[in-house]
Amino acid sequence: MNTDKVVDLAEAIAAHVHSGDTVALEGFSHLIPFAAGHEIIRQGITDLTFCRMTPDLICDMMLAAGCVSKLVCSFFASGSAGSLYEVRRRLEHHDPEPLEVEEYSHHAMVLRYHAGAARLPFMPIRSFAGSDIPSINPNIKLVADPYTGGTTYVVPPLNPDVTIIHAQRADTRGNAQIWGITGVQQEAVYAAERAIVVVEEIVAPEVIRADPNRTLIPAHAVDAVCVVPQGAHPSYVQGSYDRDCAFYREWTPISKDPQRLQEWLDDHVRNTADHAEYLDVLGRDRMAGLAVGSRPSGSVDYGRRLLGTELAAAEAGEHAAARTSDAAGPADRTEGTGGAAGTPATTTTDGGQA
Structure with missing residues (x-):
């Protein structure tokens, strides 16, 4: 049986992401799958329900490109750089049209993925007590606690049609390893019907087996593996390259101006063939300036x-x-x-x- 799941990113997106899908792009602080989001833009996929903890710049880009019709998110911000102005235009001024939003806390999003991965009907959460969020989101419900006679909030499961993540490495079967901040990638993959893993490199199975605890995403949960070096830019990949903080600062004036934002999308995404060409337009010298030095982890004896x-x-x-x-x-x-x-x-x- 052929177990090789390595395919081109464009092929993976075409096969697994369809207009009207619910799509999760997860990765917390680092390992944000920007290259995959850009490829969705290139292919003109529309009417997506976009799920993400901290939607950040990739949400702004995909929304401006006409890919997204609904957000299911928590903490609307572009990292440390400020507001997401395309999101703000839609929410505050309905410009160019209104945007449907389902807002949660980070913890609630994690619990929704947990419930989705376990195929549970809901997940209890205590931290909404005293919060205004339940008043704006009818999917957050207050129910009776069958054990204490009190009440607790609950949130529904989140089961994306497809989850896309970025990881440091994987083997050809799809066993993917992550180190550094792990976020909610594992839960989001298990909760989804299909999963695409974008990686910096493919390694031999022996490398994966030598350090099994780093395998957060096992092969049986993965439908496609795509090798896209520097595919998380402008976020970072622990051990590979640093965060492009200047890019995050530059995004504020770009996203404030709708015309300039569309021009940026044309130059860097729509009119580039793939992520490698995106990096060429961006400037390879810029990526060279994000290089990191070596700092190996200590070894263990299994x-x-x-x-x-x-x-x-x-x-x-x-x-x-x-x-x-x-x-x-x-x-x-x-x-x-x-x-x-x-x-x-x-x-x-x-x-x-x-």
Whole structure:
């Protein structure tokens, strides 16, 4: 069976994102799937219900491009840079037309994804007590608590037609690894009918297996994997490139002016063939200025099952001594005893793997 899910981003969007869909683009602070949002714009997909915690610049762009008819979001802001002026025009002045909005808190959005992933009918939440948000969102309901006789707010499940996330790496099957701030990507993927994972690089399965705890998105939940280096710009990818803070500041005057915003979309998105061409228009020197230095994480020893002569040695207490020797430094031995995750195994005389 062919388990290779790597496809071009344009092919993945065409196959899995359709006009009228409910689409979640998640990634918190970093790993925001901007390249995927731009490709939705290029393909002229419309009438989307756009779901996202902190909708930020990608929401402003997709809304201005005519892709979005409804927002399901929390905390409307462009990171630390200010307002989303396309969103404000729609909400405050109905310019060029009104925008339907379903607003929640961050915590409520997380719980909605949790409920969606677990296929639950609702999720209780206490933090809306004293808040004005339930008065503007009828989907937040106050119900009787069957255990205490009191009341609690509940929120409905969120089940997108498709969730799109960005990650540092994946194998060709779709096992995707994330480190740094993780946000709600895992829940949003499990809650969706389809999932697209955009990554900085494809790595060998051995790399994924060497550090399994970083695999937040397993292959069985993924429909397509797309390799798009620097595809989260202007947000950052922990360990790959920094946040383009200047871009966020530059966005304010762009989004304030509807004509300038449309010109920006034409120059950087609609008239570019793909993300690589977007980066060319943006300026490769700009991306070079966002480079980060190396700072590897510490390694851990996951351990492995002992076989053959190793097991006999362990019963005699020799294996523990060998592990202590490993920790102190390298030693000349004919049989390997394991080490840091990812270290190739050696073969023992009885055919077992060390």
